[in-house]
Amino acid sequence: MLAKGGCPKTMLSISDALQALEGKWKLLILFALSDGGPKRFKAIARTVNGITDKTLSRELKSLEANKLIKREVYDTFPPAVEYTITPHGLSLEKVLDELHFWGLSHRQEVIGK
Template sequence: MLRGEGCPKNVLAIKDALEAVEGRWKLLILFALSNGPRRFKQLAREVNGITDKTLSKELKNLVDNKLISRTVHDEFPPTVEYAITTHGESLDRVIEELHQWGVSHRNEVIGK
């Protein structure tokens, strides 16, 4: 395990990682996309509680960070589909570990 002994490169790497997935929604969006490509409204339904405005902003940020792709299908009406990229899939272990920790934490705090 890395120890935060003031190494600027380690701190910068962690800062970059946190900025890429920061916030309440990004990891939940990635989790939803781990089951396959989704359209905007599908994501809005699966990521319970997110507003369309926030979902749009978070999707743009995830695309900018190359964690997901955005594909516009040439049909009428045009449809847009989002999918996790190979780079985004590299977070699978992190998301799974966070899920397991969340279950354990919930049991510790709530006792269920």
């Protein structure tokens, strides 16, 4: 059940969530990392269709700043970098599930497929 529209604390928490997850890519990146195990940059790029390297780099930095993913650099030549979803990022599992189901319903409503 949604909180009623005028609660300032609710508005602030929704604003915080939207700021951390803004844009069309962040939730898709988190979903790509949610199946467990670290992934390298190119593996994420292949999974998230249509994202450019520049955009992926920017979104990964933002997700890391919001403690939703962890970036690990290995001391190799050239340096290997892997990304994993954090427990804080995994806490969005229910949100992703609900977005998935809502998206299916929305597609049916709007497109009829």
